[in-house]
Each structure stands twice: as structure tokens, then as C-alpha cells.
Amino acid sequence: xxxPKIPQVLDLIHFNSNNLSKKSIPFSKFEKPxxxxxxxxxxxxxxxxxxxxxxxSKEYSDxxxxxxxxxxxxxTARKIAQEYHHKIKxxxxxxxxxxxxxxxxxxxxxxxxxLIFSISSEKEVINIEKRIVNKLDKTIEDSYLQNMTxxxxxxxxxxxxxxxxxxVIGAK
Numbered sequence: 818x819x820x821p822k823i824p825q826v827l828d829l830i831h832f833n834s835n836n837l838s839k840k841s842i843p844f845s846k847f848e849k850p851x852x853x854x855x856x857x858x859x860x861x862x863x864x865x866x867x868x869x870x871x872x873x874s875k876e877y878s879d880x881x882x883x884x885x886x887x888x889x890x891x892x893t894a895r896k897i898a899q900e901y902h903h904k905i906k907x908x909x910x911x912x913x914x915x916x917x918x919x920x921x922x923x924x925x926x927x928x929x930x931x932l933i934f935s936i937s938s939e940k941e942v943i944n945i946e947k948r949i950v951n952k953l954d955k956t957i958e959d960s961y962l963q964n965m966t967x968x969x970x971x972x973x974x975x976x977x978x979x980x981x982x983x984x985v986i987g988a989k
Contacts, residue, residue, distance in 0.1 A: 834886060834908035837895055842908070844940060850881045850975040852968070853934040854948065856897065858889035860931050863949045865961030871902040873968055878904040881975055886910065935971045935978075943978050944971060 833841045844851070854870070856862075862870075874883045885901060887894040887909040894909035901907065935944035949963055 834910050835891065835894075837891065837898060837907055837909070839891055844936075847882050847884070847906075848938060850938050850979055851934070851936040852881055852883045852971055852975065853936055854883070854885050855932045855934070856885060856887045857931070858887070858893045858897075863952075863960055863964060864955060864957045865959070866949065866964045867900055869961055869964040869968055870905060873965070873972065874902045874904040877972055881972060882906055884908055888912065933967070933971055935975050937975070937978055944974055946971065 832844045834844070835841055870883065870885075877883070883904070884906045885898075885908065887897055887907065889897075889909055890911045890913075891909060894907060898907040931948040931950075933944075933946045933948055934942055935946075936942055946967070949960070949967060952960075955963075
């Protein structure tokens with residue numbers, strides 16, 4: 818179900834990103850709902866974010882795809898990927914050779930980084946949120962709980978969106 822507060826300017830069906838083997842793969846190949854997390858080579862995960870995402874990927878990988886989209890080159894993406902659970906799908910986009918400039922403008926330049934996109938199995942963006950930033954006064958435990966809550970809320974939104982009944986024409 819489309820959230821009317823979110824403009825549908827992202828043509829994710831035709832949007833390609835590279836896997837770590839440099840193979841360009843369209844987002845249309847993802848069949849499950851997607852929790853898309855954007856990173857840049859200069860942005861670092863907040864304290865507690867890595868363990869929260871790794872735990873959630875083990876728990877929900879049969880229901881959703883957790884995709885980490887890194888705005889960088891393959892070498893940097895490979896290095897970042899080493900810290901994530903293998904069930905998290907790592908993709909990267911090298912601005913130097915990507916042809917999806919309109920989508921990149923909307924995903925990265927207009928909305929900024931770091932972000933979480935909740936995307937239905939129909940490739941509709943149903944939610945966009947900023948990721949949690951590092952705060953020096955937070956413990957890793959507090960940050961973990963804050964990240965876990967943020968990501969669980971987005972996952973529950975995705976799953977409940979997939980379960981919404983489809984209106985039947987002529988039904989009373």
C-alpha cells in the first residue's frame with residue numbers, strides 16, 4: 818500500500834546496483850520486501866548498528882531482504898561487507914560508472930545519507946527514515962537497543978504492508 822506522504826519518484830524496478838562480483842543486478846530481482854540501508858564510504862555505522870542488523874538478518878531473512886547499498890567502489894564495498902552477516906545482501910554503486918543518475922539524485926543527493934528505505938515487494942517505497950547517528954554519550958548497549966527498535970519497526974511495517982488485504986472490486 819502506497820504511503821501518500823512519500824513521493825513515488827524512485828523507479829526501483831529499473832534501478833541497477835552491483836553485487837560484490839561486479840555483476841549489475843536490477844532491484845526487480847528482489848522478490849521479497851526490502852529493507853534498504855544506504856551507506857557511503859565516509860559514513861560509519863552507529864554504535865550497536867552492526868550487531869542489530871546482523872541479528873535481524875538471521876531472524877527475518879526468509880521474509881524480507883536486508884540490502885546494504887554502499888555509495889562507493891567495489892574495493893571499499895568489499896571491505897565494508899566483511900563486518901556484515903552473509904544474509905545481508907551487499908550492493909554498491911560507483912558514481913563513476915552508474916547510469917541511473919535520476920534515481921541516484923533522488924536516493925542520495927536529494928534525500929541525503931544515511932537513510933533506511935522500506936520497500937514493498939511491489940517496489941513501492943512505503944517509508945523513509947534517517948539512520949541513527951553516533952552519539953558520544955551513548956553506550957553500545959543503548960545504541961544497540963535504539964537501532965534494534967528502529968529496524969524492527971521498519972521490518973514490522975514492511976511485513977504488515979505485505980499482509981494488507983487486497984480490495985476486491987464489487988465486494989460489499
